[in-house]
Amino acid sequence: MKRIIATLTLILVLTTSNNYAQTTLKEYKIGHVVSISLPDYMNKTIGLNDSSIIQFKSTVKDVYGFVIEDNKEELLLAELNYTSINDFCEDFAKDFLKDEKKRTISYPEYQKKGDVSFAEFDATYYDKDAKTEIYYLVGIVETKTSFYKILSYTGKENKNKFKADFQKILYSLTD
Template sequence: MKIKRALFAWLLVIAANALYSQSTFTEQKAGHIYYVSVPNYMTRTVKLNEVASMQYVNTVKNAFMVVIDDSKEELEMKGIKFGSLREFHDENIINLKGEKNKWAETDPREFEWKGNRFFQSELEVDFKEANEEEVKITYLITYVETKKYYYQILCWSLSSEFDKLLPDFKKIATSIKD
């Protein structure tokens, strides 16, 4: 009998709370899902870039890839709005070039593919190691604009290996779907 009364009282409290709630609730999605085709010789990692949402590597082939996604809505809440992919490129390329490094960038190529806008270039950077030895890295840098997101897809290798990997890097970059 005491259990029935306690159960009835508990159900009454729950029902009263539901009736007196002053807010309506809507289910919200957390996180963002997108897809990129990655060669089967690359494996997932988390060691290349702290802000990347996707990272793959093959150290034997010297092949590296990261994807950084930026929500347009979140950028706008921070007061950031890009008028073009070129502006997005110009804002982000500074970090790759570095202040002390020698670099050369190809003329960017802009195109549309599967309803998305792309801005793509190659960047060769001469990095100086701590022992003063120079290492040449070449990046395929692809910026993609979809309806709600900007993506930075960075694929890179030693410059001496880059041409062999370039067809795969281009396929990675244009495979993005959200």
């Protein structure tokens, strides 16, 4: 009899304590899927930029790139309120490579495809370690939830050879 009472008491304590111990939880979605297409001569890599969500390169062709995501909600928490891709792009471009010698930045070109906005501009600078000029195609993509910075680069002498591929990478990004 004592065993039955002890068992019933234990069951009662366990079932009621679970009801009072649990609180309502709010679900948070962490991260989301981002798709990007790379030329078949490029592979994913690491070591180019620690803040990026993907890094890619072809050592043989001397081309490199990476993508950095700036989540709009997190930007607002940091009190960075961009009203358009133009604002975001101009803010990024003004500081991009600003301390480098022989820095040149082209005027951004903007376009929209569906709900996604794109901006791109060319940038070059002289790299004293490599003793050559480096060319960047800088792309900005604005989606509903994020801004993405896509930076693809190579030696300036290879600009005409790889710019079209860099643009294909830029315009392939979806989330």
